[in-house]
Amino acid sequence: MPPDSDPPIAAHDLNHWFGTGEARKQALFDVTLKVKRGSLTVLMGPSGSGKTTLLTLLGCLREVQDGSVQLLGHELHGANGALLTTLRRRLGFVFQAHNLHNSLTARQNVVMGLQVHGNLPADQADTAASHVLHLVGLGDRLDYLPANLSGGQKQRVAVARALVGNPDVIFADEPTAALDRESGANVVDLIKRLGRERGTTTVMVTHDNRVLDQADRIVTLEDGRIVGDRQTNT
Template sequence: MALDDAPLRTSELNHWFGAGEARKQALFDVSLSIARGSLTVLVGPSGSGKTTLLTLLGCLREVQDGSVVLLGHELHGARPALGVALRRRLGFIFQAHNLHESLTAMQNVLMGLQVKGRVDKATAERAATHALGLLGLSDRMDYLPANLSGGQKQRVAIARALVGNPDVVLADEPTAALDRESGANVVDLLKRLGEARGTTTVMVTHDTRILDLADRVLTLEDGCIVGDQQR
């Protein structure tokens, strides 16, 4: 594919945490291009920079040095309003489900549409019902999080991330709370979205069970990409 078609690109990306003598570099000259519709997995030991890279790709941290191009827009030096607009085109899945405890599964998923702009109620409810059904939660739509298992809560969070048909999904350990079958089903769903809709997924994981499902596996160590395996 043409480089300009890549929904995610970085060039000589560096990042630091802290200040003064405590300043520590977390990423070193990371350059990559992620193909549209692909499922890319980031692996490596804890502290290798995987989540830092993911948050920079998703406009959740300011780009300090180097380049990040997200959906055709340069993030280095960009105005905050651009980050807000771009985040509406993304789906985020975090290891902590971050559900609102006072809202039902359906209401939590509907929130994923509300942040993207105005959607009429009937359309929103159809989309939320469909997303929950895809995750095997049709019989749990009216349950509060307190009445759901950990795996069910995570699947609600995944449905919330996917309900608005995002261009890019950024996932941090999305299968950590899921059993083998549920985790494989989630990754398979993300792959099918890539094939059918062109949804691009970048996933941080320690779950070796799903590596064979990835289109590409990037290995990070000490803030550097040390392996790039296409599948």
């Protein structure tokens, strides 16, 4: 396991703008943040505070304009497309919109999460997808189409798709917003277990106060700046 002195995520003096000319507006101001391996870090704050912008910059989904982001030992500022593609293969993403393919079963949707990792034999991919769907409580829904799943079940399929490749880091944007209390707790419990057992690091944007008890750390943003950063007792 890498030492804590070499965190999987480290941002330093990170600034970001949207728009051009007179419409240009700064969204992040001098954000500095290090995330410990295996931890669940929650980003909180009102709408427009910069949470999702920060998440997408850390997850190499948006170009770093100013400052530094180190992800899994690689600098993202100025990184070329090949490096970004390689890094994304080591990540898992969960968003509020589940983005499932309606013509594919739950298992087939999860298998798609393995395709970025190369040509895994079909039987191995099916076995891996079935295993992670069992982990999220959908072992009896493997061959269901999204139209025959509830909103919470669809989101759990999306979580399974993000987890199936055993990512080093999970980036999650409001992953429990569409889930009932039990389903949301199950998803966060699974993420926590991955942190303990595999060293998976998770950064999660949420307005869901039910998640806070599970977080290892809560970082609060306001108007593009970090205004609070506290470790919890979990």
